[in-house]
Amino acid sequence: MIQYFSEETSVETVNARMGTTTTPRMAEVMSSLVKHLHAFAKEVHLTQAEWDIGIEFLTKTGQICSGERQEFILLSDVLGFSMLVDAINNRRPAGATENTVFGPFHVENAPIRTMGENISLDGKGESCLFEGKVLDLHGNPIDGACVDVWSDNADGFYDVQQPDIQPKWNNRGRFITGRDGLYAFRGIKPTSYPIPDDGPVGKMLAQMGRHPYRPAHMHFLVTAPGFHKLVTHTFVGDDPYLDSDAVFGVKQTLIAPFERLEDADTLWRSPFDFMLTPE
């Protein structure tokens, strides 16, 4: 008995077509995608005009992508999809530092700097000492961990967004821990900034009544042999966008102290320890 397409049996009809030459994983992922996409259309009774808008939106989102811009990642980010995939793939035991989104602004092979060195090269912003330890789950220091850090400058832009304005490697650096597990560097107290909102995703956000801002944060990528990679940020606790991060990156445990200092080398100090999970 042939099952032709009907509204009632749409999912079964489409998924029955899966071929014998596909992989089990491809079949699983695509069948699930079909099931949930169809459930969406049925739940909202998607109109033909809305479907047209969707096709046009996806097309424009693809066409604005370039070597410097990835609008589909932005779309995934603002729908909480990137954070969800990150969460699903990085379930951690209690006590371990939590992951958050990687973001599009990391650059491989930043300069390896000496402990305490200043990563802010443009002289802007309020200076801040970041320091703490890289530890295992028992609180033992990890020797030879690489603490790769990056942030925007005081104007809210990463160096790669302003290659003609900012010094190369501004607000970036890698620090290698010793046997004490300590890391320390000087940077600036980060500032909040909007994600690129002049494209289809920005327009969609506006139509959803949402702003494009991310609360101020410092990025950390912490790696060490024998431990799971940690991709995270620390957030400035008094940021006005902390409760409404456009990409949902904030977690309670990632809100770091930013202490105002008197008579010190920097205006601020932000202590934070990272607890890595064993592989």
Next chain:
Amino acid sequence: MIQYFSEETSVETVNARMGTTTTPRMAEVMSSLVKHLHAFAKEVHLTQAEWDIGIEFLTKTGQICSGERQEFILLSDVLGFSMLVDAINNRRPAGATENTVFGPFHVENAPIRTMGENISLDGKGESCLFEGKVLDLHGNPIDGACVDVWSDNADGFYDVQQPDIQPKWNNRGRFITGRDGLYAFRGIKPTSYPIPDDGPVGKMLAQMGRHPYRPAHMHFLVTAPGFHKLVTHTFVGDDPYLDSDAVFGVKQTLIAPFERLEDADTLWRSPFDFMLTPE
């Protein structure tokens, strides 16, 4: 109490962010989309590598789109999503002719031809007389209905796919019914053909173990004042792809007779009546 992102509460956290300036419909559609996309990622435990593949796939799908090619419509088609949206928006009473996908090859303002005229202008293929009536649900003929028809040629291409090879308006025409509701035209018995499969969607289909073919069909767009627009095809009943249309367009009621004729003006005859629903 602030709800930061977590795997468990991902949908609620994202949808709680919907702004007060959005429209109720935008909020409804986007909330449902977020819910179902997150359910998909959770159900299959989508890996970071698979997410990367998805981002790259969507980007390439957008970037191959042009004035002549719409790869996102193709994607919607092969996932049964286009047929589903069509079905949701065109629920009809029993007896009414069913809709099917519009497809990308319709051209506005085809020549209005006289009843019985030949639409096949390239001399290829097996000639076929298409005829029948346009009726209301009570079986009364509809006066002044426009029967807009189009098909591929015997090589499996629409005229717009081969503008340098086929005559303009090859296998296209519009026919206006009189008081008897009759329509009749000569064309060719249609041939099955593959959807464009040299892009990301074709590659995806291959990975799903599916072929890209559509069974042979004649397109009809039937309109009349006071009646709902009918977008449909008639299918050739002995086509080898009837049970595996790449875009799921086949419905049992749309499989038409194709009768072999002897000593007639055409080799084939395909009678089919269209029953329109009142507005």
